Amino acid sequence: MLIDSHCHLDRLDLTPFDGKIEGALDAAREQGVGHMLCVCIDMENFPDVLDIARRFDQVSASVGVHPEARAGHEPDADELAELAGDPQVVAIGETGLDYFRCEGDMRWQQERLRRHVAAARRVGKPLIIHMREATEDTLGILREERAADVGGVMHCFVEDWAAAKAAMDLNFYISFSGIVTFRNATQLKDVAARMPEDRILIETDSPYLAPVPLRGRSNQPAYVRHVAEHIAELRGTTLDAVAETTTRNYFDLFGPVETGAAARA
Numbered sequence: 001m002l003i004d005s006h007c008h009l010d011r012l013d014l015t016p017f018d019g020k021i022e023g024a025l026d027a028a029r030e031q032g033v034g035h036m037l038c039v040c041i042d043m044e045n046f047p048d049v050l051d052i053a054r055r056f057d058q059v060s061a062s063v064g065v066h067p068e069a070r071a072g073h074e075p076d077a078d079e080l081a082e083l084a085g086d087p088q089v090v091a092i093g094e095t096g097l098d099y100f101r102c103e104g105d106m107r108w109q110q111e112r113l114r115r116h117v118a119a120a121r122r123v124g125k126p127l128i129i130h131m132r133e134a135t136e137d138t139l140g141i142l143r144e145e146r147a148a149d150v151g152g153v154m155h156c157f158v159e160d161w162a163a164a165k166a167a168m169d170l171n172f173y174i175s176f177s178g179i180v181t182f183r184n185a186t187q188l189k190d191v192a193a194r195m196p197e198d199r200i201l202i203e204t205d206s207p208y209l210a211p212v213p214l215r216g217r218s219n220q221p222a223y224v225r226h227v228a229e230h231i232a233e234l235r236g237t238t239l240d241a242v243a244e245t246t247t248r249n250y251f252d253l254f255g256p257v258e259t260g261a262a263a264r265a
Contacts, residue, residue, distance in 0.1 A: 009024070033225070039155075062090065062091040077116075078119075080116060098134060142170050152253070157176060181212040198245075200249060202227045204219050214226065
């Protein structure tokens with residue numbers, strides 16, 4: 001079984017599936033994808049994310065506010081912790097730092113990240129971290145706020161081996177998206193090849209970042225198979241081995257899946 005450890009099912013292009021999310025989930029199942037983590041990026045879309053996870057046993061949810069989000073409701077640590085108490089919510093995030101398109105004082109992003117770490121530590125659930133052109137500050141805050149107590153995942157990782165090692169030292173897993181399949185991602189391919197087996201995860205970040213050979217299309221969870229196949233090639237192993245490893249790692253980090261009526265109550 002494959003697991004898409006980071007996708008945005010509430011934002012998928014469902015045109016090929018007659019507008020029905022069931023079609024996208026069926027397409028994923030046909031490619032061996034047995035579970036997906038639908039990741040929240042703001043409080044306004046959290047009800048949709050949670051609804052999808054409650055409707056489908058093969059989907060879990062997270063709660064958090066993306067580092068780039070400037071509008072909308074800004075939850076404090078107490079509210080995040082309360083929302084994370086739902087059994088379908090397995091993680092806090094996506095949170096982190098992203099300096100790519102931002103200028104000026106970044107303390108607003110940094111304080112948001114600190115609140116998310118505090119909430120994660122309060123409920124004992126892992127973090128989903130987005131880190132873009134902010135490596136030193138992100139890792140520094142994770143150290144200061146004792147994020148290692150709960151650990152988490154560095155989602156859509158694009159950094160070098162030194163950053164990967166520093167994140168793993170903080171009890172974080174490294175998740176590879178379709179970017180690792182891109183021809184010019186030489187540094188990232190090296191990281192994927194060197195990763196210890198017990199710290200690798202795979203994802204699509206769909207509907208974004210479709211992997212080769214589907215680059216340029218709207219991404220979907222079914223395409224995580226291409227990420228797994230490329231990582232298997234880089235590591236000189238089989239697709240089945242990568243599937244087994246990344247599935248085991250996912251459940252080690254996020255815990256068992258809550259299914260059935262009890263989970264929806």
